[in-house]
Amino acid sequence: MTDIATDPLGTQLFSTMPFTAGLGVEVLECGPAQVRSRLAWNESLCTLGGAMHGGALMSLGDATAAVCAYLNLPEGKQGTTTVESKTNFLRAVRSGHATATSRPLHAGRSFIVVETEIHDDAGKLVAKVTQTQAVL
Template identity: 50%
Template sequence: MHPADLVATMPFAVHTGVRLTKAAPEEVVGHLEWEQHRTTAGNGMHGGALMTLADSVGAVCAFLNLPAGASTSTTSSSTVFTRGVRKGTVTATARPLHAGRTTVAVVTELRDGEDRLVAQATQSQAVLHPQPGS
Protein backbone atom coordinates (compact mmCIF):
# COMPACT_ATOMS: atom_id res chain seq x y z
CA MET A 1 0.00 0.00 0.00
CA HIS A 2 1.27 3.50 -0.84
CA PRO A 3 2.17 5.73 2.18
CA ALA A 4 -0.49 8.31 1.24
CA ASP A 5 -3.14 5.57 1.17
CA LEU A 6 -2.11 4.38 4.64
CA VAL A 7 -2.35 7.84 6.21
CA ALA A 8 -5.71 8.33 4.47
CA THR A 9 -7.11 5.52 6.66
CA MET A 10 -6.52 7.77 9.72
CA PRO A 11 -8.78 10.85 9.39
CA PHE A 12 -7.30 12.59 12.46
CA ALA A 13 -3.77 12.24 11.08
CA VAL A 14 -4.93 13.71 7.77
CA HIS A 15 -6.71 16.55 9.59
CA THR A 16 -3.60 17.42 11.59
CA GLY A 17 -1.30 17.40 8.55
CA VAL A 18 0.68 14.18 9.03
CA ARG A 19 2.38 13.04 5.80
CA LEU A 20 4.02 9.64 5.23
CA THR A 21 6.95 9.29 2.84
CA LYS A 22 8.01 5.71 3.56
CA ALA A 23 6.01 2.75 4.76
CA ALA A 24 7.71 -0.62 5.08
CA PRO A 25 7.52 -3.20 7.89
CA GLU A 26 11.08 -2.37 9.02
CA GLU A 27 10.66 1.43 8.94
CA VAL A 28 7.93 4.04 8.56
CA VAL A 29 8.77 7.72 8.05
CA GLY A 30 6.36 10.63 8.43
CA HIS A 31 6.48 14.40 8.73
CA LEU A 32 4.62 17.30 10.32
CA GLU A 33 5.29 20.98 9.58
CA TRP A 34 5.59 23.61 12.28
CA GLU A 35 2.64 25.96 11.84
CA GLN A 36 1.33 28.61 14.22
CA HIS A 37 -1.93 26.74 14.88
CA ARG A 38 0.09 23.72 16.13
CA THR A 39 1.93 25.69 18.84
CA THR A 40 1.63 26.34 22.54
CA ALA A 41 3.03 29.12 24.75
CA GLY A 42 6.38 30.36 23.45
CA ASN A 43 5.59 29.26 19.87
CA GLY A 44 6.86 25.73 20.45
CA MET A 45 5.09 22.94 18.62
CA HIS A 46 2.44 21.53 20.95
CA GLY A 47 3.28 18.20 22.57
CA GLY A 48 -0.07 16.86 21.40
CA ALA A 49 0.86 17.59 17.79
CA LEU A 50 4.17 15.77 18.25
CA MET A 51 2.41 12.84 19.92
CA THR A 52 -0.11 12.71 17.07
CA LEU A 53 2.77 12.41 14.60
CA ALA A 54 4.49 9.72 16.69
CA ASP A 55 1.28 7.75 17.27
CA SER A 56 0.26 7.87 13.62
CA VAL A 57 3.64 6.79 12.27
CA GLY A 58 4.01 4.15 14.99
CA ALA A 59 0.53 2.76 14.32
CA VAL A 60 1.33 2.31 10.63
CA CYS A 61 4.55 0.50 11.59
CA ALA A 62 2.58 -1.80 13.90
CA PHE A 63 -0.06 -2.41 11.21
CA LEU A 64 2.62 -3.39 8.69
CA ASN A 65 3.98 -5.95 11.16
CA LEU A 66 0.68 -7.69 11.93
CA PRO A 67 0.04 -11.33 11.08
CA ALA A 68 -2.31 -11.82 8.12
CA GLY A 69 -5.94 -11.09 9.00
CA ALA A 70 -5.17 -9.39 12.33
CA SER A 71 -5.98 -5.83 13.38
CA THR A 72 -4.51 -3.71 16.15
CA SER A 73 -5.23 -1.24 18.93
CA THR A 74 -2.82 0.85 21.00
CA THR A 75 -2.52 -0.43 24.58
CA SER A 76 0.17 1.95 25.85
CA SER A 77 2.20 4.93 24.70
CA SER A 78 5.02 6.81 26.41
CA THR A 79 6.73 9.91 25.05
CA VAL A 80 9.92 11.60 26.26
CA PHE A 81 10.38 15.16 24.97
CA THR A 82 13.98 16.36 24.63
CA ARG A 83 13.71 19.79 22.98
CA GLY A 84 11.20 22.25 21.58
CA VAL A 85 10.44 22.86 17.92
CA ARG A 86 9.92 26.47 16.82
CA LYS A 87 10.22 26.14 13.05
CA GLY A 88 10.54 23.71 10.17
CA THR A 89 9.55 20.11 9.73
CA VAL A 90 9.55 17.34 12.31
CA THR A 91 10.42 13.91 10.91
CA ALA A 92 9.26 10.76 12.69
CA THR A 93 10.93 7.41 12.08
CA ALA A 94 9.22 4.33 13.53
CA ARG A 95 10.83 0.91 13.80
CA PRO A 96 9.45 -2.28 15.31
CA LEU A 97 11.05 -3.26 18.60
CA HIS A 98 9.04 -6.49 18.82
CA ALA A 99 6.49 -8.07 16.48
CA GLY A 100 4.89 -11.05 18.15
CA ARG A 101 1.73 -13.12 18.13
CA THR A 102 -0.08 -10.98 20.74
CA THR A 103 1.74 -7.63 20.77
CA VAL A 104 3.74 -5.30 18.57
CA ALA A 105 6.06 -2.74 20.21
CA VAL A 106 7.28 0.24 18.21
CA VAL A 107 9.88 2.93 18.95
CA THR A 108 9.47 6.24 17.11
CA GLU A 109 12.11 8.98 17.04
CA LEU A 110 11.09 12.54 16.19
CA ARG A 111 13.81 14.83 14.81
CA ASP A 112 13.84 18.48 13.80
CA GLY A 113 15.18 19.94 10.56
CA GLU A 114 18.70 19.92 11.99
CA ASP A 115 18.42 16.18 12.80
CA ARG A 116 18.27 16.85 16.56
CA LEU A 117 16.19 14.49 18.68
CA VAL A 118 12.93 16.21 19.65
CA ALA A 119 11.13 13.27 21.26
CA GLN A 120 11.05 9.51 21.47
CA ALA A 121 7.83 7.54 21.76
CA THR A 122 7.41 3.88 22.62
CA GLN A 123 4.04 2.28 22.06
CA SER A 124 2.57 -1.17 22.47
CA GLN A 125 -0.14 -2.46 20.19
CA ALA A 126 -2.38 -5.44 20.86
CA VAL A 127 -2.61 -7.93 18.01
CA LEU A 128 -6.32 -8.59 17.56
CA HIS A 129 -7.05 -11.89 15.85
CA PRO A 130 -10.45 -12.44 14.20
CA GLN A 131 -12.83 -14.51 16.31
CA PRO A 132 -14.17 -17.68 14.68
CA GLY A 133 -17.66 -17.14 13.33
CA SER A 134 -17.49 -13.35 13.40
Protein backbone atom coordinates (compact mmCIF):
# COMPACT_ATOMS: atom_id res chain seq x y z
CA MET A 1 0.00 0.00 0.00
CA THR A 2 1.29 3.45 -0.89
CA ASP A 3 2.17 5.65 2.07
CA ILE A 4 0.45 8.98 1.54
CA ALA A 5 -0.02 12.06 3.68
CA THR A 6 -3.56 12.71 4.80
CA ASP A 7 -5.21 16.11 5.15
CA PRO A 8 -5.68 17.09 8.84
CA LEU A 9 -8.77 19.31 8.32
CA GLY A 10 -10.35 16.70 6.08
CA THR A 11 -9.55 13.94 8.55
CA GLN A 12 -11.29 15.95 11.27
CA LEU A 13 -14.38 16.55 9.10
CA PHE A 14 -14.60 12.93 7.95
CA SER A 15 -14.23 11.74 11.57
CA THR A 16 -17.65 13.28 12.31
CA MET A 17 -19.10 10.44 10.19
CA PRO A 18 -18.41 7.21 12.16
CA PHE A 19 -19.59 4.98 9.29
CA THR A 20 -16.99 6.50 6.96
CA ALA A 21 -14.27 6.18 9.57
CA GLY A 22 -15.25 2.52 10.00
CA LEU A 23 -14.80 1.93 6.27
CA GLY A 24 -11.23 3.22 6.52
CA VAL A 25 -11.55 6.27 4.25
CA GLU A 26 -8.32 8.30 3.99
CA VAL A 27 -8.55 12.03 3.25
CA LEU A 28 -6.04 13.25 0.67
CA GLU A 29 -7.11 16.85 0.04
CA CYS A 30 -9.75 19.08 1.55
CA GLY A 31 -10.83 22.51 0.35
CA PRO A 32 -13.93 24.28 -0.98
CA ALA A 33 -12.89 23.78 -4.63
CA GLN A 34 -12.04 20.09 -4.30
CA VAL A 35 -12.14 17.26 -1.78
CA ARG A 36 -10.24 14.01 -2.42
CA SER A 37 -10.36 10.80 -0.43
CA ARG A 38 -9.66 7.14 -1.01
CA LEU A 39 -10.76 3.73 0.13
CA ALA A 40 -8.48 0.70 0.02
CA TRP A 41 -9.74 -2.49 -1.61
CA ASN A 42 -10.42 -5.05 1.07
CA GLU A 43 -12.08 -8.45 0.72
CA SER A 44 -14.62 -7.47 3.39
CA LEU A 45 -15.85 -4.65 1.09
CA CYS A 46 -16.39 -6.92 -1.93
CA THR A 47 -19.18 -8.62 -3.77
CA LEU A 48 -18.87 -11.62 -6.11
CA GLY A 49 -15.64 -11.94 -8.05
CA GLY A 50 -13.58 -9.76 -5.73
CA ALA A 51 -15.07 -6.48 -6.97
CA MET A 52 -15.49 -3.67 -4.43
CA HIS A 53 -19.18 -3.49 -3.56
CA GLY A 54 -21.15 -0.64 -5.12
CA GLY A 55 -22.38 0.34 -1.67
CA ALA A 56 -18.79 0.89 -0.52
CA LEU A 57 -18.11 3.05 -3.58
CA MET A 58 -21.34 4.99 -3.03
CA SER A 59 -20.42 5.54 0.62
CA LEU A 60 -17.02 6.88 -0.42
CA GLY A 61 -18.68 9.21 -2.93
CA ASP A 62 -21.39 10.33 -0.51
CA ALA A 63 -18.96 11.16 2.29
CA THR A 64 -16.56 13.00 0.00
CA ALA A 65 -19.39 15.03 -1.54
CA ALA A 66 -20.83 15.80 1.90
CA VAL A 67 -17.55 17.32 3.05
CA CYS A 68 -17.31 19.30 -0.20
CA ALA A 69 -20.85 20.61 0.32
CA TYR A 70 -20.09 21.49 3.94
CA LEU A 71 -17.06 23.52 2.85
CA ASN A 72 -19.30 25.46 0.44
CA LEU A 73 -22.07 26.33 2.91
CA PRO A 74 -23.45 29.86 2.78
CA GLU A 75 -22.33 32.04 5.68
CA GLY A 76 -24.29 31.34 8.83
CA LYS A 77 -25.46 27.86 7.82
CA GLN A 78 -24.28 24.84 9.79
CA GLY A 79 -24.80 21.68 7.79
CA THR A 80 -26.16 19.76 4.85
CA THR A 81 -27.97 16.52 4.21
CA THR A 82 -28.12 14.42 1.06
CA VAL A 83 -31.51 14.67 -0.64
CA GLU A 84 -30.59 13.06 -3.98
CA SER A 85 -27.69 10.97 -5.21
CA LYS A 86 -27.17 9.26 -8.55
CA THR A 87 -24.27 6.92 -9.27
CA ASN A 88 -23.16 5.51 -12.62
CA PHE A 89 -20.84 2.51 -12.23
CA LEU A 90 -18.42 2.09 -15.13
CA ARG A 91 -15.88 -0.53 -14.01
CA ALA A 92 -14.89 -2.66 -11.03
CA VAL A 93 -12.17 -2.07 -8.45
CA ARG A 94 -10.46 -5.40 -7.72
CA SER A 95 -7.29 -4.17 -5.99
CA GLY A 96 -5.55 -1.02 -4.80
CA HIS A 97 -7.69 2.01 -4.01
CA ALA A 98 -10.80 3.79 -5.16
CA THR A 99 -10.09 7.53 -5.10
CA ALA A 100 -12.97 10.01 -5.01
CA THR A 101 -12.68 13.63 -6.13
CA SER A 102 -15.62 15.94 -5.39
CA ARG A 103 -16.16 19.42 -6.83
CA PRO A 104 -19.09 21.79 -6.33
CA LEU A 105 -21.26 22.40 -9.40
CA HIS A 106 -23.64 24.80 -7.64
CA ALA A 107 -23.51 26.32 -4.17
CA GLY A 108 -26.78 28.10 -3.50
CA ARG A 109 -28.70 29.24 -0.45
CA SER A 110 -30.95 26.16 -0.30
CA PHE A 111 -29.08 23.44 -2.20
CA ILE A 112 -25.52 22.50 -3.07
CA VAL A 113 -24.88 20.20 -6.04
CA VAL A 114 -21.63 18.25 -6.05
CA GLU A 115 -20.10 16.07 -8.74
CA THR A 116 -17.79 13.24 -7.69
CA GLU A 117 -15.57 11.08 -9.87
CA ILE A 118 -14.15 7.85 -8.50
CA HIS A 119 -11.01 6.47 -10.17
CA ASP A 120 -8.92 3.35 -9.69
CA ASP A 121 -5.14 3.35 -9.20
CA ALA A 122 -4.63 3.28 -12.98
CA GLY A 123 -6.61 6.54 -13.27
CA LYS A 124 -9.57 4.85 -14.96
CA LEU A 125 -13.03 6.20 -14.17
CA VAL A 126 -14.87 3.72 -11.94
CA ALA A 127 -17.99 5.71 -11.06
CA LYS A 128 -19.54 9.13 -11.45
CA VAL A 129 -21.80 10.54 -8.73
CA THR A 130 -24.02 13.62 -8.91
CA GLN A 131 -25.46 14.60 -5.58
CA THR A 132 -27.75 17.30 -4.23
CA GLN A 133 -27.32 18.39 -0.63
CA ALA A 134 -29.94 20.49 1.16
CA VAL A 135 -28.56 23.37 3.20
CA LEU A 136 -29.68 23.12 6.83
